Amino acid sequence: MSLINVTNLTFAYDGSYDNIFEDVNFQIDTDWKLGFTGRNGRGKTTFLNLLLGKYEYSGHISANVSFEYFPFQVNNRQDQTLDIINTIVPDYQHWELMRELTLLKVSEDVLYRPFESLSNGEQTKVLLAALFLKENSFLLIDEPTNHLDMNARKLVSEYLNTKSGYILVSHDRSFLDHCVDHILSINKTNIEIQKGNFSDWWENKQRQDHYELAENEKLRKDIKRLSDAAKRTSNWSHEVEKTKNGTRNSGSKVDKGYIGHKSAKMMKRSKSIEQRQESAIDERSKLLKNIESAEDLKITQLAYHKNQLAALEHVSIHYGEKVVCQDVSFMIEQGERIALSGKNGSGKSSIIKLLCGEHIDYTGTFRKGSQLQISYVSQDTSHLYGNLKDYAKINGIDESLFKAILRKLDFARVQFEKDISSFSGGQKKKVLIAKSLSEKVHLHIWDEPLNFIDVISRMQIEELLLEHAPTLLFVEHDRKFCDNVATKIIEL
Template sequence: MSLINVTNLTFGYDGSYDNIFENVSFQIDTAWKLGFTGRNGRGKTTFLNLLRGKYEYSGNISANISFEYFPFDVLNKGNNTLDIISDIFPDYTHWKLMRELSLLELSEEILYRPFDSLSNGEQTKVMLATLFLKENSFLLIDEPTNHLDMKARKLVSDYLNTKSGFILVSHDRSFLDNCVDHILSINKTNVEIQRGNFSSWWENKQRQDSFELAENEKLKKDITRLSDSAKRASSWSHEVEKTKNGTTNSGSKLDKGYVGHKAAKMMKRSKSIESRQQSAIEEKSKLLRNIENSDSLKISQLAYHKNRLAELDNISIFYDETMVCKDVGFTIDQGDRIALIGKNGSGKSSIIKLICGEDINYTGTFRKGSQLKISYVSQDTSHLQGKLNDYAANNEIDESLFKSILRKLDFSRVQFEKDMSAFSGGQKKKVLIAKSLCEKVHLHIWDEPLNFIDIISRMQIEELLLEYSPTLLFVEHDSNFYKNIATKFFEL
């Protein structure tokens, strides 16, 4: 066991408007299974890169241990998988590699296949197995769940649960709960560590937020009451002081000493009330700094003239001579929220492309309503570049509505001035979802919409779909999300 000490860490990218970290201090035990959470763009990947020494910073990070980062950069993906592993870790021991592959339910034969012929899930498992061969390092695991199907997520989560000595960035609640014993969270104004899994951290956060909101309301009322009292006491003091040179009702002169004493007493009371008021204001200013903005989102779908929007009957899809799915049949009716379920490579994205009108080689019967308007969110965000206002104009969506949705999804106004190519993976995905929510359509089709998106934003999107009940066909491997959202399931 050793410690990683972070002291007064301050860092901002060259040319950025503000620092990502400002005088941050905390301590990590290298024996922990540490889940790492925070909203998109808060600096999770940046912090992992700071640990790796990739950037210059002020402050201090001290650690008597080496760091290894997932995912690895794989340059020649056409090489055999075994050669890729040898490039990453030349000194590996074969029996240990086979032990790790076995734990991840991978057969030895994949070692002799080109790496780029493996599915996304298989590639992820191979890289994780290689990562855990490096036994004397502290492991930095950055979003391993993206593109993993549900079975693979459970398997990888169980695998990580048998390990220790890592930081894990993930936005999948169930995944984190199963395999971490501490949570490192980047909040709005600080970084903190708590013992427990994500659910216990979230429960504590909600409890703290509720306390602060209640305390804030109480202090707000106290400040108003004290302000009124201070004004009255001050007014009384001035009124009493003005009578010093007057007379009583009987015509005798007033006792100036008594009146002066009474005025001073009133003034002292006024100052005391003002001091209590100032203390309340200072206490209030310490509250609500880490309460996340999660304003409600809205969606407005067009009504279609028929109840049935699309129907697939006995559909089989082919790429060249390869069949990717067989005998698929389901219907999409207004109000349905259909989850397409299946392991990686089972044809989910192919079914979506067929419904969206792409040229797909298939057999069977596919019917789609005439003039049906569809909004599609792709897995891929690599095409996003340029300014947000140009993107809104090019896609013929309302720019103010588009940016309002992004603000609700935790975009700062500073982000609106940046090129989209500089956005984090989660911020890019939010751009696609915000665009989709702006489009006037009959049907939304989302293909793995939550990849890279932070947990609080996932909850916002869940609340939106439950409140407005749009017609939706989606693929998503976050088990909390699809169980909460889907009204129908179709498994390939």
């Protein structure tokens, strides 16, 4: 066991007015299985890069271990997979590699195929196997679940659970629950570490949020009561002070000394109440700092003139002689939220293309409503560039609604001035989702929409879909999201 000590860490990117981290202090045990969570853009990948020594910073990071980052950069993807592994880990025993591949249920023959011919899941598993061949290193594992199907995610989480000594960045709640024993969370104003898995951390966070909200309400009432009392006491003091220059009802002179003493006493009481009020305000300002915005997102979906929007009956899709799916039958009706599930390569994306109007070779019967308006969210974000104002105009959506949705998904206003191409992966996916939710359509089709999107935003999107019940067909490997959102699951 050794420790990684972070002391007074402060960092900002060149040209930025805001610090990503400011006087951050915490300690990590290198035997921990540490889940790393936080909103998109809060600095998770930045912190990993600081550990790797890629940026200059003020403060101290001390560690008696070396760091290894996943995913590895693979430049020559046409090379044999075994050659790729040899480049990443020059010194290892073949039996060690086979041990890791066996745990990940990867057959030996993939080692003798070009790396680019492997599926996304196979590539991820092979690179993870190479990662755990590196001895005496603390591992920085950055979002390994992207493009893994549900079965592969379960397998990889079980694999990671047999290991220790890593920081794992993931936004998949079920995945984190299966393979971490501590949570490192970047909050609005601090970084904290808690023992337990993600569900334990989330339960504690909700408990703390509810406590702060209750205390905030109590203090709000207390401040109002003290403010009213201070005003009354101040008014009384002024009224008493006025009588110093007057006379009593009997016509005798007033006792100015007595009245002055009484007025001063009341003024002192007024000042005391003001001080208590200021103290209460100061106490209140310490609350709510880490409560995440979870306001409702408002969307409007067009109503279609028929209940049934589309239907597939015994549809088989093929590319040349290769059949990607067979005998698929289901219908999409208004108000349904359909999860299209299945292993990678089972034809999910092909069915989406068929529904979206792309030319696909198929047999069977496919019907789609005439003049059906569809909003599509793709996996690809590489086409995004320009500012958000122009993007909204080009896509014919309401700019105010579009930006309001992004604000509620934790976009800082300063992001609105930046080029979309500079956004993080999660922020780009939020742009696509906000665009889709701003479009007036009959049907939303989302292909792996949550890749790179932070956990809290996922839960907000869940709440939105449950509240407004738009008609939706989606492919998503986040088990918790599917369980919570889908009204029907089509298994391919």
